[in-house]
Amino acid sequence: MKIFLLKKxxxxxxxxxxxxxxxxLVPQNTYAEESKNKDTNVTYVTxxxxxxxxxxxxxxxxxxxxxxxxxxxxxFSNAYEALNNLSxxxxxxxxxxxxxxxTPTANTxxxxxxxxxxxxxxxxxxxxxxxxxxxxGAVNFxxxxxxxxxxxxxxxxxxxxxxxxxxxxxxxxxxxxxLKKTTDGTQVNFKAGSTIRAGENGRFQLTGSKDWNEKxxxxxxxxxxxxxxxxxxxxxxxxxxxxxxxxxxxxxxxxNATTGKYISMGGCNGLSGLFNGxxxxxxxxxxxxxxxxxxxxxxxxxxxxxxxxxxxANNYDFNQNLEFYADGLVGLSQLENNTRGPAWTSLASxxxxxxxxxxxxxxxxxxxxxxxxIGGRNAINSKWNDISANINLGxxxxxxxxxxxxxxxYTGSIYTSEIKRKGRLLRNVDTYFLGPELGRDSNNIPIYAxxxxxxxxxxxVSDFESISGSTTEKDKSWSQTLSFSATGDIFKLxxxxxxxxxxxxxxxxxxxxxxxxxxxxxxxxxxxxxxxxGGIRDRQALGGELYLPLLKSLSGTVSGRYDRYxxxxxxxxxxxxxxxxxxxxxxxxxxxxxxATSFRAPDMNYVFLQKQRGYYSSTTDxxxxxxSGQPLSKCDYANASPxxxxxxxxxxxxxxxxxxSYGAGIVWSPKKTVDLSLxxxxxxxxxxxxxxxxDKLLKNEADCQAGRSDISSAQCQDxxxxxxxxPSNALVNPGAINNINVQxxxxxxxxxxxxxxxxxWRFGNADFGQFIWAVNYSYVLSNKYKQSSSDxxxxxxxxxxxxxxxxxxxxxxxxxxxxxxxxVLVNRFGKxxxxxxxxxxxxxxxxxxxxxxxxSDNLSASIIVNNLFNxxxxxxxxxxxxxxxSNYSAYGRQAWLEVNYKF
Numbered sequence: 046m047k048i049f050l051l052k053k054x055x056x057x058x059x060x061x062x063x064x065x066x067x068x069x070l071v072p073q074n075t076y077a078e079e080s081k082n083k084d085t086n087v088t089y090v091t092x093x094x095x096x097x098x099x100x101x102x103x104x105x106x107x108x109x110x111x112x113x114x115x116x117x118x119x120x121f122s123n124a125y126e127a128l129n130n131l132s133x134x135x136x137x138x139x140x141x142x143x144x145x146x147x148t149p150t151a152n153t154x155x156x157x158x159x160x161x162x163x164x165x166x167x168x169x170x171x172x173x174x175x176x177x178x179x180x181x182g183a184v185n186f187x188x189x190x191x192x193x194x195x196x197x198x199x200x201x202x203x204x205x206x207x208x209x210x211x212x213x214x215x216x217x218x219x220x221x222x223x224l225k226k227t228t229d230g231t232q233v234n235f236k237a238g239s240t241i242r243a244g245e246n247g248r249f250q251l252t253g254s255k256d257w258n259e260k261x262x263x264x265x266x267x268x269x270x271x272x273x274x275x276x277x278x279x280x281x282x283x284x285x286x287x288x289x290x291x292x293x294x295x296x297x298x299x300x301n302a303t304t305g306k307y308i309s310m311g312g313c314n315g316l317s318g319l320f321n322g323x324x325x326x327x328x329x330x331x332x333x334x335x336x337x338x339x340x341x342x343x344x345x346x347x348x349x350x351x352x353x354x355x356x357x358a359n360n361y362d363f364n365q366n367l368e369f370y371a372d373g374l375v376g377l378s379q380l381e382n383n384t385r386g387p388a389w390t391s392l393a394s395x396x397x398x399x400x401x402x403x404x405x406x407x408x409x410x411x412x413x414x415x416x417x418x419i420g421g422r423n424a425i426n427s428k429w430n431d432i433s434a435n436i437n438l439g440x441x442x443x444x445x446x447x448x449x450x451x452x453x454x455y456t457g458s459i460y461t462s463e464i465k466r467k468g469r470l471l472r473n474v475d476t477y478f479l480g481p482e483l484g485r486d487s488n489n490i491p492i493y494a495x496x497x498x499x500x501x502x503x504x505x506v507s508d509f510e511s512i513s514g515s516t517t518e519k520d521k522s523w524s525q526t527l528s529f530s531a532t533g534d535i536f537k538l539x540x541x542x543x544x545x546x547x548x549x550x551x552x553x554x555x556x557x558x559x560x561x562x563x564x565x566x567x568x569x570x571x572x573x574x575x576x577x578x579g580g581i582r583d584r585q586a587l588g589g590e591l592y593l594p595l596l597k598s599l600s601g602t603v604s605g606r607y608d609r610y611x612x613x614x615x616x617x618x619x620x621x622x623x624x625x626x627x628x629x630x631x632x633x634x635x636x637x638x639x640x641a642t643s644f645r646a647p648d649m650n651y652v653f654l655q656k657q658r659g660y661y662s663s664t665t666d667x668x669x670x671x672x673s674g675q676p677l678s679k680c681d682y683a684n685a686s687p688x689x690x691x692x693x694x695x696x697x698x699x700x701x702x703x704x705x706s707y708g709a710g711i712v713w714s715p716k717k718t719v720d721l722s723l724x725x726x727x728x729x730x731x732x733x734x735x736x737x738x739x740d741k742l743l744k745n746e747a748d749c750q751a752g753r754s755d756i757s758s759a760q761c762q763d764x765x766x767x768x769x770x771x772p773s774n775a776l777v778n779p780g781a782i783n784n785i786n787v788q789x790x791x792x793x794x795x796x797x798x799x800x801x802x803x804x805x806w807r808f809g810n811a812d813f814g815q816f817i818w819a820v821n822y823s824y825v826l827s828n829k830y831k832q833s834s835s836d837x838x839x840x841x842x843x844x845x846x847x848x849x850x851x852x853x854x855x856x857x858x859x860x861x862x863x864x865x866x867x868x869v870l871v872n873r874f875g876k877x878x879x880x881x882x883x884x885x886x887x888x889x890x891x892x893x894x895x896x897x898x899x900x901s902d903n904l905s906a907s908i909i910v911n912n913l914f915n916x917x918x919x920x921x922x923x924x925x926x927x928x929x930x931s932n933y934s935a936y937g938r939q940a941w942l943e944v945n946y947k948f
Contacts, residue, residue, distance in 0.1 A: 233251055297324075349380060358373075386425070433461075467515040470571075478500065554581070701732065879923070909941045917937050
C-alpha cells in the first residue's frame with residue numbers, strides 16, 4: 046500500500062511535528078517528513094517504523110495509514126472506531142459498552158490478539174499517559190476513545206515489533222495518531238444521528254488556522270459531542286432475560302439455608318407491580334418471586350457521553366534552520382453507565398445466612414430492588430468525569446551546511462478520572478430487612494426475629510435513600526519525557542549516503558488509585574477494604590538506527606536501543622536489536638524481511654497493586670453447573686450475581702517480558718494506480734506477565750476435574766489452587782466458591798503468527814468518475830500458549846473459550862464524480878466459538894455507506910449509515926443477553942446527517 050506519493054520539490058527541507066520525539070518515541074515518522082535531495086531531486090519521506098527519511102515510500106516493516114477522510118467516509122467518530130476496524134485487530138477487548146468491566150468508559154485494541162498492553166500508542170510521536178484504571182483490573186493501556194476525529198490528520202500503524210526504535214510496549218506494533226498541522230481554511234462541521242432505537246447523538250467541530258506573520262502560525266480545533274444511552278430494554282431481543290425459557294431472576298425470596306428450598310414469605314402479590322409489572326411466582330414455590338426483566342432493566346449497552354476537546358498547535362520559525370513548536374490537547378468527558386441494580390442477600394459479608402428465632406431454622410433472605418423503588422433506573426447511574434491533557438514543546442532545526450537535523454523537546458501528559466458510584470447499599474440494609482440482631486447461637490451464627498412483610502413490600506424512594514449511599518474514587522496517571530534526537534549522513538556507499546539517527550530520553554511516569562475512604566469504615570454492605578496505591582517509575586534510553594544503501598537494489602537497516610526502568614533502588618534494563626533488508630530487483634517490486642527483539646517492562650499496576658479484596662459482579666461456576674447436570678444456559682450458577690470473592694495482589698518481583706519477531710513480505714506496484722502487499726509475521730513472547738481471568742480459571746477447573754484436561758498438569762494445578770471452595774460437607778452452600786486468587790505471574794511463553802494482505806487500486810475516467818478500491822485481510826496462522834516451562838503448548842485457535850477472531854477482512858470502494866462522492870465499506874468478521882463452547886458461530890458481515898455532495902465551494906453535506914442491513918449477531922447458547930458482547934455491538938443500524946461549511 047502506498048503511504049505517500051513521491052514528488053519533486055525545490056523548497057527547503059520541511060520539518061514536521063514529530064521529529065521531536067523522533068527518537069523520543071516515534072521520531073520523524075510521526076509526521077511525514079519531506080526533504081529535497083540536491084543530487085537526485087526527489088522527496089524523502091519518513092513514516093512510523095523508522096527514524097530515517099528515505100526516498101522510498103515502503104520500508105522493511107509494513108505500515109498501514111488511515112487518513113482523516115477515511116475516518117469520516119467509513120463512518121467512524123474517533124480514533125478507536127477507526128482502529129477497531131483494522132483487519133490486524135484480531136484480538137477481542139471489552140470496551141465502554143461491554144457491560145461489567147473495570148474500564149467501562151474506555152476503549153482499546155489488541156493487535157494480533159496479544160492484548161491492549163502490547164501495542165504502543167503514540168500521539169504526534171509522543172507517549173501519553175495511560176488510562177488511570179487498569180484494563181481487566183490488570184494491565185495498563187491508552188484510552189483511544191477520547192481522541193476526536195476533528196484533530197486527526199492520519200493514523201499510522203506499524204504492525205511489527207519495534208522496541209529497538211520505540212522501547213517498551215512495542216511488541217505487537219505501534220499506533221501513531223498524527224494530529225493536524227494545517228487546515229483548509231476555517232471549517233464548521235455538524236453531525237447528528239441515532240440508532241434504530243434510542244442512542245441519539247450529535248457533534249460540533251470547528252477547525253482552522255491562523256498565520257500571524259511569515260514566521261508564526263497557529264492551528265486550532267474544537268469538538269463538542271454527546272450521545273444518549275442505549276438500554277438493553279431498547280432492544281426487543283434482549284428485553285427479557287427469560288425469553289428462551291431460562292430461569293427467571295429471583296427478586297425476593299426466603300430459603301431454608303440447609304435444604305436450599307423456598308419457605309413461605311406470604312407470596313409475591315405485594316411485589317407484582319415492580320419491574321414494569323412483571324414479577325410473579327416462579328417454579329414450584331409461590332414464594333419465589335421472580336422476573337425476566339431484572340437484568341435488562343439496569344444494563345446500558347451504550348454509555349451516555351458528553352465530551353469537549355480543544356487542540357492548539359503553534360510553530361515559530363526563527364530562521365530557515367531553527368523552529369520552535371508547542372502544541373496542546375485538552376479533553377473533558379462526562380460519562381454514565383449502568384450494569385446492574387442494587388441487590389441484597391442477608392449477611393453477605395459473613396455466611397449469608399442467619400438463625401431465625403421465629404422459625405427455628407437457618408435461613409437466607411434475598412431481595413433485588415426495582416427501578417420503581419429508587420426513582421427510576423437513571424437514579425443510580427455510575428458517573429465518570431475524565432480530564433486528559435497533553436503538551437509538547439521544543440526546538441528543532443538543521444545544522445547549517447550539513448545534512449544533520451536535530452530536535453530537543455519536552456512532552457507532558459496527565460489523565461484524571463473521578464468515578465461516582467451511586468445506589469450502593471449501606472451496612473444498615475441487614476437491619477432494614479431483618480430487624481436488630483438478637484445475639485449469636487452456639488455456632489456463632491447471628492440470631493434475628495425478622496418480619497416477612499419486609500420482603501414482600503415495595504420500598505419507597507425515601508426507604509431506598511435511607512439504606513443506600515454513594516462513593517467517589519479519584520484516579521490519576523501522568524507521564525513526562527525529555528528527549529533529544531539527531532539524524533544525518535555519516536559516510537558514502539556506492540549506492541548512496543549511509544544515514545544515522547540517534548536518540549536520548551529521560552522520562553518519568555506515575556499513577557495513583559484513590560478509592561473512597563468510606564469503603565474502609567464499615568459503612569457499606571458487603572464491601573471489602575480498598576487501599577490507596579500507586580507508584581512512580583523513571584526511565585532512561587539511548588538508541589540509534591543506521592540505514593545502509595548497500596547496492597542500487599539492496600538496502601539494510603540496523604537499530605539498537607538500551608532502556609532502563611528504575612523504581613526506588615531497583616531497576617531493570619534491556620537492550621533490543623532490530624534489522625531489516627529491502628531488495629528491489631525492479632522498480633515495481635520490493636522484497637523485504639525484518640527481525641527484531643522486543644521487551645515490555647511490567648505494567649505499573651502489576652508492580653504497585655496492594656492487596657485488594659473484592660467480589661466480581663457476576664460469576665459462572667462451570668464446575669457446579671456440570672456437577673448438577675444443568676445446561677449452561679439454564680444453570681442456577683451461571684452469571685450468578687453477586688459473584689465470587691477475589692483477592693488480587695501486585696507482584697514487585699515480576700521480570701520484563703521478552704519478545705522477538707520476524708517477518709517477510711512483498712510489495713508490488715505494477716503501475717502507479719495499483720499497490721499490493723503480502724506480509725508474513727511471527728511474534729514470540731517469553732516471561733509473559735498475565736493475570737488469568739476468573740472466568741478462564743473456572744473453565745479450566747471444570748475441564749480438569751472432568752478429565753478433559755490432565756489434572757496433574759501445571760495449568761490444572763494452578764487453576765485448582767487459585768479457587769478456594771467451601772467444604773463438601775458445609776452446612777450451607779457446600780462446594781461453593783469462597784475466593785479466587787488472581788495474583789499476576791510471569792508465564793512461560795506465547796507464540797503467534799499470521800499473514801496480512803493489503804491492496805489498493807485506483808481507476809476511472811472523466812465520464813464515469815474516479816474509483817479507489819481497497820482490500821485488507823489478516824489471518825492468524827498459529828496461536829500457542831503455555832503457562833509454565835513444563836507444560837506443552839496449547840493451541841489457542843482450538844480453544845473454545847478463545848473468542849479472538851482467527852481472520853478479519855474488509856474492503857472499501859470510494860467513488861467520486863464532480864461534486865458527488867460515496868464510500869461503501871464491507872467488514873467480515875471470522876468465526877468465533879459460541880457462548881457455551883459447543884460449536885462456532887458463522888462469520889458476520891456488516892456494511893457501512895456514506896454519500897456526500899458538494900453544494901458549493903463552501904458547503905457540503907453527507908449521509909452516513911453504519912450497519913446498513915441492521916445486522917446484530919445472535920447467540921442464544923449461553924443465555925441472556927443473547928449476543929457475543931465483547932465481539933459485536935447490539936446497536937443495529939445507525940445513521941447520521943453531516944454538514945460542513947468552510948469560511
